Amino acid sequence: MFLGIDIGTSGVKAILISADGKLAAQATAPLSVSRPQPLWSEQDPAAWIAATEAAVLALPAELRSRVQGIGLAGQMHGATLLGAADEVLRPAILWNDGRSYAECAELEAAEPALHRVAGNLAMPGFTAPKLAWVRRHEAALFARVRSVLLPKDYVRLVLTGDKASDMSDSAGTLWLDVAARDWSDALLAATGLSRSHMPRLYEGTEATGVLRSDIAARWGMARVPVAAGAGDNAAGAAGIGVIADGDALLSLGTSGVIFVANDAFRPNPAEAVHAFCHCLPGMWHQMSVHLSAASCLDWGARLVGVDVLAFLKLAETAGPGTGPEIFLPYLSGERTPHNDPHVRGALLGLDADSDPGRIATAMLEGVAFALADGLAALRNAGTRVEQVSVIGGGARSRHWGRIIAAALGVKLAYLDGGEVGPALGAARLAQIAVTGAAVSDACGAPAVTDVIEPDLLLAERLSHKREKYRRAYPALKTL
Numbered sequence: 001m002f003l004g005i006d007i008g009t010s011g012v013k014a015i016l017i018s019a020d021g022k023l024a025a026q027a028t029a030p031l032s033v034s035r036p037q038p039l040w041s042e043q044d045p046a047a048w049i050a051a052t053e054a055a056v057l058a059l060p061a062e063l064r065s066r067v068q069g070i071g072l073a074g075q076m077h078g079a080t081l082l083g084a085a086d087e088v089l090r091p092a093i094l095w096n097d098g099r100s101y102a103e104c105a106e107l108e109a110a111e112p113a114l115h116r117v118a119g120n121l122a123m124p125g126f127t128a129p130k131l132a133w134v135r136r137h138e139a140a141l142f143a144r145v146r147s148v149l150l151p152k153d154y155v156r157l158v159l160t161g162d163k164a165s166d167m168s169d170s171a172g173t174l175w176l177d178v179a180a181r182d183w184s185d186a187l188l189a190a191t192g193l194s195r196s197h198m199p200r201l202y203e204g205t206e207a208t209g210v211l212r213s214d215i216a217a218r219w220g221m222a223r224v225p226v227a228a229g230a231g232d233n234a235a236g237a238a239g240i241g242v243i244a245d246g247d248a249l250l251s252l253g254t255s256g257v258i259f260v261a262n263d264a265f266r267p268n269p270a271e272a273v274h275a276f277c278h279c280l281p282g283m284w285h286q287m288s289v290h291l292s293a294a295s296c297l298d299w300g301a302r303l304v305g306v307d308v309l310a311f312l313k314l315a316e317t318a319g320p321g322t323g324p325e326i327f328l329p330y331l332s333g334e335r336t337p338h339n340d341p342h343v344r345g346a347l348l349g350l351d352a353d354s355d356p357g358r359i360a361t362a363m364l365e366g367v368a369f370a371l372a373d374g375l376a377a378l379r380n381a382g383t384r385v386e387q388v389s390v391i392g393g394g395a396r397s398r399h400w401g402r403i404i405a406a407a408l409g410v411k412l413a414y415l416d417g418g419e420v421g422p423a424l425g426a427a428r429l430a431q432i433a434v435t436g437a438a439v440s441d442a443c444g445a446p447a448v449t450d451v452i453e454p455d456l457l458l459a460e461r462l463s464h465k466r467e468k469y470r471r472a473y474p475a476l477k478t479l
Contacts, residue, residue, distance in 0.1 A: 150173070258388065
């Protein structure tokens with residue numbers, strides 16, 4: 001058995017896979033996000049540890065006793081600040097936190113090589129601007145910082161005592177020389193840090209340490225190796241076999257991501273495309289990232305007073321492209337292609353006949369339009385995408401899939417077990433680290449259970465709404 005643990009934003013998922021890669025068990029434990037001020041998004045790292053423990057212990061004890069290795073995946077970009085005794089100095093600042101917008105502009109001005117070396121624009125979601133913000137606004141605390149870890153890597157520290165990270169997660173800090181797969185001294189210095197503050201770097205398929213004896217005893221397993229693992233999106237890609245140049249996935253989780261594997265480093269910062277290392281040696285990837293995707297459905301369901309399944313049913317009953325309502329899904333700002341932490345969502349075109357069904361439909365369409373903008377940015381970087389594999393909680397809705405396929409103009413492939421997400425990739429990386437299995441063998445694509453082809457008639461109906469959607473952002477920005 002191999003254990004995969006995904007430190008998500010809304011919860012921790014733990015899964016077990018057998019030696020043949022089949023899912024044997026899974027469990028989750030919830031997490032909450034704190035928003036103490038506008039633009040802020042934080043979590044207590046202690047909550048990650050408690051949720052990890054709860055999720056793992058919810059797995060069958062007999063299966064846990066057969067675990068041979070552990071892999072970690074997690075939400076990217078979060079800044080976990082530790083002092084000299086590895087104590088947590090403040091709540092972790094998360095990926096969807098927008099407070100460091102001023103520091104982003106200053107970093108780009110101070111370090112002209114940032115785009116070339118890091119391969120990305122400075123955005124508030126990334127880790128480096130967060131530390132620049134802390135340096136300015138919490139100077140006494142910044143002086144006490146001895147280590148900066150990403151969320152999954154703080155969990156690793158607690159589990160193993162080792163400060164380590166993988167290339168894919170570290171590429172999202174803006175401190176990594178992404179082409180060289182090494183820390184950049186110049187980018188670290190731009191935020192007043194050095195290599196001494198950083199964890200040791202590993203490929204995602206390498207072991208970084210072993211489980212501490214007290215935790216192993218509590219979990220009912222041996223002191224097994226812990227693999228470097230991956231950032232959530234790279235782990236999700238490894239889990240469904242997106243491992244070769246041109247392979248693509250669409251992750252419909254809290255955020256929405258289009259991920260394309262590359263055999264070379266291909267940045268396109270001009271349109272806020274992310275270019276990172278993959279979690280596999282010698283591979284990179286590009287992403288378009290939308291900060292609100294399935295989270296819009298959660299919000300919309302609360303707005304009309306139903307659960308998410310009922311919300312989706314309302315949208316399906318109303319039908320896509322039928323009403324005038326336009327939804328801009330910028331509930332937490334936006335990355336690709338706008339790089340705008342200040343913009344907020346909007347519901348436009350309401351009339352006396354607007355009802356919960358038409359509002360639900362507009363929300364599904366709005367996220368689809370945002371994803372289409374992201375795919376256009378990837379294509380402008382020279383990436384060809386004709387089919388994407390769908391993962392994440394949003395993959396459960398085929399109705400939403402039909403809207404997305406029409407808006408993007410690509411086929412959507414639904415995979416057996418695709419909703420498991422990054423935890424599956426983490427488990428597969430653990431299997432490679434322990435057994436030395438070939439990537440192509442351990443990370444093969446699951447069987448395709450369904451394919452949604454773009455509906456050309458629906459695409460035509462949606463095209464008029466998408467044009468209004470695209471014209472709405474510049475107007476909204478002025479407000």
